[in-house]
Amino acid sequence: MLSEDMSRRSLPYVDRQSVVARLGQCRQAMIELRAGSPPRSLARASADQMISNIDELVWILTGERDLFVTKGHGTNLGR
Numbered sequence: 001m002l003s004e005d006m007s008r009r010s011l012p013y014v015d016r017q018s019v020v021a022r023l024g025q026c027r028q029a030m031i032e033l034r035a036g037s038p039p040r041s042l043a044r045a046s047a048d049q050m051i052s053n054i055d056e057l058v059w060i061l062t063g064e065r066d067l068f069v070t071k072g073h074g075t076n077l078g079r
Contacts, residue, residue, distance in 0.1 A: 027054045
């Protein structure tokens, strides 16, 4: 995780919790757009890029790479 001191220096006036919450909403909107787009469409490719950019920014803000990434349905969840 990024140190508090480092984040304050690089992003002194940012309410990180609020920004991360909004990025989560934007990411969900991109997932919905992607799901409704044809496989090789520009909209789907753009949504994929936005999701990637959001994940990168959240990593910068929180130090957590997979904050919004959920496990797939087929994973063994503690069984």
